[in-house]
Amino acid sequence: MVSPGLTCQGEKGTRYRLVRPLGTQIHGKRPNVWLAVDGSNDTAEYIVKRSPDDEANIGESPSHALLAFKHELEMQRLFEKSPMIRKLVDFIPDSEPGGPMMVLEAFTDSLWEARNARPFTTKEIKWIMKGVLLGIFTVHMKGLVYTGKGEVLKFCPSMSFGVVLTLTLDLKMENVALGGFDHSKPRENICELIVRLVDCGSITKPSTREVTSLTYRSPEVHFGKSWTQSTDVWSWGIILAQLLQAQVDPKSPGMYDSTSTGTLEDKTKAVRDKLAIDFDLASIPFYAEDKECAEKLPSPQPEEAYMWANDMVEKGVAGEDIQFLVGVLNPDPNARLTVPEILESGYLEC
Numbered sequence: 160m161v162s163p164g165l166t167c168q169g170e171k172g173t174r175y176r177l178v179r180p181l182g183t184q185i186h187g188k189r190p191n192v193w194l195a196v197d198g199s200n201d202t203a204e205y206i207v208k209r210s211p212d213d214e215a216n217i218g219e220s221p222s223h224a225l226l227a228f229k230h231e232l233e234m235q236r237l238f239e240k241s242p243m244i245r246k247l248v249d250f251i252p253d254s255e256p257g258g259p260m261m262v263l264e265a266f267t268d269s270l271w272e273a274r275n276a277r278p279f280t281t282k283e284i285k286w287i288m289k290g291v292l293l294g295i296f297t298v299h300m301k302g303l304v305y306t307g308k309g310e311v312l313k314f315c316p317s318m319s320f321g322v323v324l325t326l327t328l329d330l331k332m333e334n335v336a337l338g339g340f341d342h343s344k345p346r347e348n349i350c351e352l353i354v355r356l357v358d359c360g361s362i363t364k365p366s367t368r369e370v371t372s373l374t375y376r377s378p379e380v381h382f383g384k385s386w387t388q389s390t391d392v393w394s395w396g397i398i399l400a401q402l403l404q405a406q407v408d409p410k411s412p413g414m415y416d417s418t419s420t421g422t423l424e425d426k427t428k429a430v431r432d433k434l435a436i437d438f439d440l441a442s443i444p445f446y447a448e449d450k451e452c453a454e455k456l457p458s459p460q461p462e463e464a465y466m467w468a469n470d471m472v473e474k475g476v477a478g479e480d481i482q483f484l485v486g487v488l489n490p491d492p493n494a495r496l497t498v499p500e501i502l503e504s505g506y507l508e509c
Contacts, residue, residue: 161189161209161257166198169249169262174198177207177257195262205248209260231358232261237301243294245336245357266336266355270398274332274413276342278406282349282509288399289507290354291335295391296498298356330394331372332401334358349509373423373430374415378440378490381431382452389492392501396487400471403484407475414467432457438490439464445491479506 165177176198180190191211197203210228238244249262268276270287279287338353339346346352377393379386401413415430440446441459468481483506489495501507 167255270335271332294356
């Protein structure tokens with residue numbers, strides 16, 4: 160039984176003591192993410208993730224949960240030298256109490272928490288968003304190819320074959336970690352603000368998990384179209400838009416942050432319809448010429464297209480930022496800016 164105070168030893172010889180579970184606790188599910196400290200140094204904090212492979216986790220196959228854990232561990236090790244991905248500090252084997260468990264870097268804030276603490280400066284926004292984009296670029300450059308059904312074809316050069324896995328880079332504010340963020344004022348040296356991607360190794364069964372969180376979901380995913388790496392650019396663009404909005408209007412919800420009530424299906428349809436109107440998807444062949452997509456499209460309201468951009472300008476967002484967002488948030492994934500194009504544009508230089 161995993162509980163506060165449990166002590167276990169990692170492969171590197173360090174002993175860790177569990178302090179408390181993290182995140183929202185769900186009835187019927189034992190917590191699998193914990194705050195832990197070095198057994199000999201209470202000031203050295205870590206995040207410990209354990210395999211949710213016990214029968215107490217209702218609604219999830221133990222074998223599938225363990226497979227997901229093993230794949231996330233594999234992804235952590237794959238990115239162990241990447242400066243933009245949260246590091247795997249140690250591994251606690253299954254021979255230890257509560258094992259197997261990953262020991263990960265701990266950070267003071269998520270981007271979501273920081274956004275709600277105070278408005279960011281323009282320099283902070285560009286620094287953070289460049290860090291996030293470099294993290295995405297790292298994932299894309301690691302031989303991972305996103306296919307149309309939410310699958311990843313991972314090539315094994317030494318074996319001359321590929322293994323198909325389902326991988327979701329769940330890009331959202333909660334999965335961006337910040338270190339050194341000052342809640343009261345910006346740091347004088349922006350380089351002291353650390354940006355890392357976390358939880359990028361999720362694995363799911365085909366067609367059983369929605370790709371990305373509702374707020375950050377790209378239109379091609381919303382309408383059941385094939386999706387590629389460009390869906391990450393859309394999610395990245397929504398995060399940028401939300402930070403720019405919070406800079407001038409910190410009290411209002413961000414772009415597509417759902418404030419409606421109802422079932423998940425109701426919320427999904429509400430965001431999908433709003434997105435279709437905001438970007439006039441009925442006028443874009445990529446969607447309008449697809450029979451299944453066309454059936455989901457709401458009645459066209461061309462007079463409302465891109466009013467989100469007008470609203471942002473009226474609240475004080477700079478025209479340069481809006482122009483850039485329009486390129487990043489192009490609803491046609493084939494015309495959307497790519498990660499290299501964004502990096503080469505100079506927009507993120509601060």
